[in-house]
Amino acid sequence: MFSRILRAVCVAVALLAAGPALAHEGHDHGDQPAPPAHVLPRGEATAGPFQLVAVANGDELVLWLDRFATNRPVTDASLEIETPQGPVAAEPRPADGTWRLKAPWVASAAPLDLAVTVTAGDEVEIFALTIAGATPAGAAGPTAGTWPAWTARLAALAKPAVIATLAGGIAAGLLLAGLFGRRRAAAVPLAAVVLVAAVGLGVVQHESVAREDPGPAAPPAARPATAVAERAQRQADGTIFVPKAVQRIFALENTLSETGAVRRAVELPGRIIPDPDAAGHVQTAVGGRLSPPPGGFPRLGSAVKAGEVLAYVMPPVQAIDASDMRQRQGELDQQIAIVERRIARWEPLASAGAVTRTQLEEARLELQGLKDRRAALDRIRREPEALVAPVSGIVADGVPIAGQIAQTNATVFQIVDPARLWVEALSFDPLDGLAEATAVTATGATLPLAFRGAGFADRGQAIPVHFAITGETRGIRTGQFVTVLAATGDARTGITVPRSAVVRGSDGQSQVFDHVSAERFVPRPVRTAPLDGDRVLIVAGVEPGHRIVVQGAPLLDNVR
Numbered sequence: 001m002f003s004r005i006l007r008a009v010c011v012a013v014a015l016l017a018a019g020p021a022l023a024h025e026g027h028d029h030g031d032q033p034a035p036p037a038h039v040l041p042r043g044e045a046t047a048g049p050f051q052l053v054a055v056a057n058g059d060e061l062v063l064w065l066d067r068f069a070t071n072r073p074v075t076d077a078s079l080e081i082e083t084p085q086g087p088v089a090a091e092p093r094p095a096d097g098t099w100r101l102k103a104p105w106v107a108s109a110a111p112l113d114l115a116v117t118v119t120a121g122d123e124v125e126i127f128a129l130t131i132a133g134a135t136p137a138g139a140a141g142p143t144a145g146t147w148p149a150w151t152a153r154l155a156a157l158a159k160p161a162v163i164a165t166l167a168g169g170i171a172a173g174l175l176l177a178g179l180f181g182r183r184r185a186a187a188v189p190l191a192a193v194v195l196v197a198a199v200g201l202g203v204v205q206h207e208s209v210a211r212e213d214p215g216p217a218a219p220p221a222a223r224p225a226t227a228v229a230e231r232a233q234r235q236a237d238g239t240i241f242v243p244k245a246v247q248r249i250f251a252l253e254n255t256l257s258e259t260g261a262v263r264r265a266v267e268l269p270g271r272i273i274p275d276p277d278a279a280g281h282v283q284t285a286v287g288g289r290l291s292p293p294p295g296g297f298p299r300l301g302s303a304v305k306a307g308e309v310l311a312y313v314m315p316p317v318q319a320i321d322a323s324d325m326r327q328r329q330g331e332l333d334q335q336i337a338i339v340e341r342r343i344a345r346w347e348p349l350a351s352a353g354a355v356t357r358t359q360l361e362e363a364r365l366e367l368q369g370l371k372d373r374r375a376a377l378d379r380i381r382r383e384p385e386a387l388v389a390p391v392s393g394i395v396a397d398g399v400p401i402a403g404q405i406a407q408t409n410a411t412v413f414q415i416v417d418p419a420r421l422w423v424e425a426l427s428f429d430p431l432d433g434l435a436e437a438t439a440v441t442a443t444g445a446t447l448p449l450a451f452r453g454a455g456f457a458d459r460g461q462a463i464p465v466h467f468a469i470t471g472e473t474r475g476i477r478t479g480q481f482v483t484v485l486a487a488t489g490d491a492r493t494g495i496t497v498p499r500s501a502v503v504r505g506s507d508g509q510s511q512v513f514d515h516v517s518a519e520r521f522v523p524r525p526v527r528t529a530p531l532d533g534d535r536v537l538i539v540a541g542v543e544p545g546h547r548i549v550v551q552g553a554p555l556l557d558n559v560r
Contacts, residue, residue: 036241039230043114044518045129050074050118052127053244053518056106063090063099064244065118069547071247071254071515073097077120087117097248106131232559240513240521240559247519253551254515257495259544262537263436264490265530268465270425270439272480275468278417280390282398287408288313290400291384297400298413304389310413311400312384325377332374339367393417396478421469421476423449425484426462430454437467437486438532444499446534447471449484485532492529494537501550502528502536503557512538513556515547521556 041056046068053064061081065074079090079099090099106112116127230243232250242250291312298304343363349355398413406412423439437449449467456463467484469476497512505511510528513521526541542548549556 036233036235039241039243041112041131042519043112043129043131045116045127046518047118047125047127048123050120050123050125050127051518052116052118052129054114054116054129054131055244056112056131059102059104059107061090061101061103061106063101063116064097065099066244066518069254069256071252071547073248074120077118080117080119082115096245232556234559238523239516240523240556242519242521242556242559244519250552250555252515252549252556254547255497255501255550257497257538257542257544257546257548259493259495261491261493262496262531263487264492265485265487265532266427266431267530268425268427268484268486270423270467270482270484272469272476272478272482273422273424274396274416274478275420275422278391278393278420279396280415281411282310282387282389282413282415283409283411284313284387284406285385285408286313286315287406287410288315288385290314290402290404290406290412292400292402297402298395300395300397300399303394304392304415306389306392308389309386310389311387313387313406314384316405329374329377332370332377336367336370336374339363339370343367387412389413389415391415391417416478418476419473421473421478422452423447423467423469423482423484425465425467425486426459427454427465428462430463431465431486431488434465434486434488436532437484438534439467439469439482439484441476441480441482445475447473447476447482449486451486485530487532492537492539494529494539495542495544495548496531496535496537497548498534498550499536501548501553502526502538503553505557511557512542513549513553514542515549521549523557 042053044051044053046052049068051066051068051071055062055064063079063081065077065079066072067074075092075094075097078092080087081090081101081103083101083103084105088101090101092099112131114127114129114131116129118125118127230245232240232242232246234240242252291314293309293311298310304310343360346355346360346363350357350360393415394417396414396416398411400406400412431454434451434454437451439447439449441447447469448471450470452466452468454463454465465484465486501512502510503512505523505525509525511523511525514524516522524542524546526538528536529539531537
């Protein structure tokens with residue numbers, strides 16, 4: 001009999017304890033972590049190809065819509081929100097890529113459930129999300145229906161007054177059982193014990209609640225009506241919280257990681273050289289004094305055409321050479337005079353038939369030869385050597401000065417066609433099957449290359465390999481050092497990402513950023529291998545199916 005009564009009391013206590021817990025209205029927020037402190041209340045959801053973030057800013061609802069895979073903003077969609085007054089369309093704001101809705105019913109501290117319908121062309125998705133704000137530290141204690149609250153109530157049961165009340169309830173139940181007699185003890189007394197014990201516990205619970213809540217509950221505090229200056233923050237666990245407004249400023253974009261097989265690439269040191277068929281040197285055949293052409297010397301960077309005179313060289317004449325030239329000129333003048341007199345005598349005789357016309361013509365030819373030799377000596381002393389451009393292009397090097405003495409075989413100008421440049425790389429191992437290659441400059445510019453040939457002789461224990469630049473060459477100069485990434489026939493497996501996705505952490509480890517939720521990013525250490533000028537291969541650290549940030553990763557790395 002006593003054990004049956006005790007069991008009934010325990011059932012009553014369990015029912016009373018379960019009542020408040022069952023009546024508590026909670027919300028299932030999934031596994032999403034709470035937003036950090038000092039941010040506006042917000043919620044996020046993903047449906048189909050879209051990801052939605054809703055922010056409660058006072059009495060206004062701000063919504064951000066992006067593509068889930070790429071994080072690119074969606075601007076050609078319509079959003080409809082279920083409100084207490086019925087469905088209402090949000091107003092698009094193209095200036096910042098948001099949708100806004102005046103909603104006084106969002107100005108509450110309690111969590112708020114929303115239903116949003118997104119229509120973008122033929123795609124229609126329905127989002128269900130809960131807006132919840134960050135709870136400041138120490139702002140709230142245990143609430144009804146939670147374990148800390150019930151531990152406090154159980155502690156209150158140990159007080160003498162409470163124990164007396166409970167004992168009185170049980171005694172009253174036993175008294176009623178005695179009054180009903182033994183025959184009816186199987187039905188009525190047990191119910192009486194449970195009833196009276198429940199009343200006693202109800203009194204205890206009422207007393208406990210009255211002690212915990214001595215006055216009427218204050219109304220929930222309204223959310224601030226002014227916007228909070230939200231900023232990107234690095235959390236204690238290493239994750240980075242980036243509000244959508246900041247993501248738009250950073251222009252963050254993602255890509256879904258996929259594993260694939262690609263050709264292995266090797267890195268080679270290289271430098272820019274001119275195309276041998278589109279470059280040339282302007283050199284002096286003999287030493288002499290430089291003089292400018294009528295238009296002046298061409299300056300660096302000026303365009304020239306093949307055959308254009310760029311400078312003159314006046315060969316110097318030594319004193320002994322000048323004496324020999326004057327002696328030779330005197331001899332030629334004397335011979336010219338003799339031949340002229342001979343021709344003058346033979347012309348009348350030739351008309352009379354005393355001298356043949358053959359003799360007269362030979363004399364005239366001899367005179368012409370002597371005059372040419374005399375003129376050549378004059379030109380040697382007066383006419384300089386003309387230096388002409390061997391190819392069309394621009395003046396890449398050379399700044400001559402009028403009156404400058406140039407030695408024999410000295411390079412006065414270097415002409416280069418800036419649209420036709422090559423890259424000379426050095427390989428320490430023989431490379432077979434080179435077909436595709438790219439060059440990366442110190443500024444990060446990428447140059448597509450085409451293989452032209454490899455040398456056979458060593459150059460400083462390396463083999464020269466030549467590539468032609470097939471793309472734009474603006475901003476590239478000869479002699480500039482580059483890194484050549486040449487694809488070989490070997491294949492490797494990994495995740496291909498742009499080079500801009502990989503950054504160096506504070507410890508020097510390469511890492512990428514994983515976009516784990518709408519406004520959270522997690523740095524992932526990775527091991528990479530070079531692929532080409534624009535891409536690298538992640539061989540460890542990230543699994544397929546993750547959203548890797550490919551644009552704006554350096555900005556995330558600087559968030560503190």
